[in-house]
Amino acid sequence: MLSLFEGQNLAAFPLRQALFNEYGSPDRRVKKIEKITRFRVDVCRSSTGANGGPLSSVCTIWATAKSESELDLHLNGSLPLDGAVEAWIDSVGKTIVTGRKDALSLSLRAGDQKRLSSLAKAMRERAASRQPYTYASHGNSAREIARGLEKLQQVLDTVWK
Numbered sequence: 698m699l700s701l702f703e704g705q706n707l708a709a710f711p712l713r714q715a716l717f718n719e720y721g722s723p724d725r726r727v728k729k730i731e732k733i734t735r736f737r738v739d740v741c742r743s744s745t746g747a748n749g750g751p752l753s754s755v756c757t758i759w760a761t762a763k764s765e766s767e768l769d770l771h772l773n774g775s776l777p778l779d780g781a782v783e784a785w786i787d788s789v790g791k792t793i794v795t796g797r798k799d800a801l802s803l804s805l806r807a808g809d810q811k812r813l814s815s816l817a818k819a820m821r822e823r824a825a826s827r828q829p830y831t832y833a834s835h836g837n838s839a840r841e842i843a844r845g846l847e848k849l850q851q852v853l854d855t856v857w858k
Contacts, residue, residue, distance in 0.1 A: 705730055712765045715856045719848075736760045738770075738852075739845040754834035758845050766807040766857070770849075773800045775838040777830060781822035782839075785815060810853040817843040817850075 709731075716736045727733050739758035756774040763769060776799055778786070786801075789812065805812065824839035 710765060712768070712853075712856050713762050715852050716760060716762065719852050734762050736762075738849045739841065740848060741841050741845075754838060756838045756842050758842065758849070760849065768805045768853070770803040770805060770813075771800065772802075772842065775799075775834045776801060776842070777820070777823050777835040777839050779823070779831065780826055780828050781819040782816075785819035789815075805853075807857040810850050810857055813846040813850040813853070817846040820846070 713730055713733055716738070717730065717733060720736045720738055722733050723735065723737050724733075736759070737757065738760045739756065741755050754775050756772055756776045759771045759773075761769040761771070778798075778801065803812070803816075820839040820843040824836050824843075830836055
């Protein structure tokens with residue numbers, strides 16, 4: 698895929714280049730690396746319904762590169778926001794994380810990517826708990842979310858050393 702951006706200054710966009718290399722771009726029409734800001738970073742990209750949209754049992758994770766040192770993360774769909782995840786949100790603070798019924802937004806700066814592993818741990822704890830789920834799909838989606846967050850942290854660790 699490097700030939701797609703041939704002649705462009707890729708060194709000026711290490712975050713976007715790393716995200717593109719790992720996840721690709723949801724819009725194949727974009728040909729300039731500086732124009733690609735949004736990436737779908739979940740691990741269940743192939744789980745789509747008959748209409749081509751994500752299944753209701755899937756949590757989609759989108760990363761938006763605001764700059765090369767700042768990233769917004771948006772989780773939407775089948776997302777458990779109770780138990781260990783709720784405790785994680787309270788411990789991190791409402792200024793960094795905003796949540797509502799089925800969505801969670803998180804702002805990260807370079808060096809903050811360790812928060813992804815702590816959220817992934819909270820998701821795994823919620824999946825393993827015996828507390829009833831709001832929706833039956835939350836157990837499976839919590840594990841998929843954890844895998845997606847851990848994979849994203851690995852990508853960010855290579856860029857944000």
